[in-house]
Amino acid sequence: MNAVAPVEQQPTAPALDPRAFRAALGSFATGVTVITARAADGAPVGLTANSFNSVSLEPPMVLWSLARKSLSLPVFAQAQHWAVHVLAADQEALSTSFARSGTHKFAGLAMEDGLGGVPLLEGCAARFQCRTAFQHEGGDHLIFVGEVLAFDRAERAPLVFHAGRYALAARRDPQLPQARSARVAGGLGEDLLGYLLGRAYFQCHLEMRERAAAAGLDEHQWVIVAALTVRDGVGVAELEAALGYVLDGPVEPVLRSLRAQGWVMATGSDPSSTARYTLTPDGRDRSLHLLAAAKAHEAELLARFGYDEGALLKLQLQKFIAATNPGLHDLWHDA
Ligand SMILES: Cc1cc2nc3c(=O)[nH]c(=O)nc-3n(C[C@H](O)[C@H](O)[C@H](O)COP(=O)(O)O)c2cc1C
16 A cells, blocks of 8 residues: 655645636725824825724724835834824725825815824814824834723714725615515516616606696606706707606607797707707796706705615616716717
């Protein structure tokens, strides 16, 4: 019988593929923070970091790691105090700015002095003011463990970072009943996308439809009036290409009724194929009032639903529209 050869000890771990390693780390979704300190010469210093994490509740401690190549390293290595700002969903620009090495990151920002003179930024989801408890070697990073001396928190949705990109978080709602599927196999289920979109559209527009009706406009007229606030001098063909899917019929009779009611005027020559349509001064005034009311109503609905979730819903709808566009004309982009 042959003796089994002893397995040779690997002196070092086999080299990992750095890109694959980064990608695997990126599957851990994190929040985003900006960490600030004050240099000995008084200059504010800071950088974007997602290596932040909680360590201990008693005593309260947090940690984060700083790349050795970071220009901020000498300041953080010396600083006794630093502050972690957990960014809110609408602070992506701040994150991008603090992720640029060595630039004047604080220009134009509202700041106050925290403990030890640490620069504190505003509008964040939470802030932790810390004193360095330990510094540890961490390969190409230096790990800072800090004792939390003070913190504050606001009811703001967090900015999320996942797979190398910023993201928004949608919370699961345990109160929400499970969507009912159809009793009859193959029948309309409550989770059918078309049903959800249609129902949401109806509820979103309920009040607006009443306001438009009070101003003397039916739904089709309101769609055209709203479209004409985007741009003056739009032709019939263009309106049809952009709005045909909503109007479900020819644009001309609607335009004719709007002209008769004094909302719209035609410029250029008839025949109507070459005529261009514009809101009358009175029509523009009234439509802008209606649109302002529509925007205020939307803000009220979104506040009820959660502003960040509203932003997420819009983002998903924009993606869905782009992914499924059968080639519809777009009044905003196709001018
Ligand atoms: C989402 C995100 C997370 C980051 N996390 C860290 C981190 O945890 N530690 C780190 O040293 N750099 C991190 N960076 C990179 C730094 O923000 C970047 O290198 C910055 O330019 C350093 O600034 P400085 O050279 O002025 O110190 C991150 C960047 C982004 C966009």
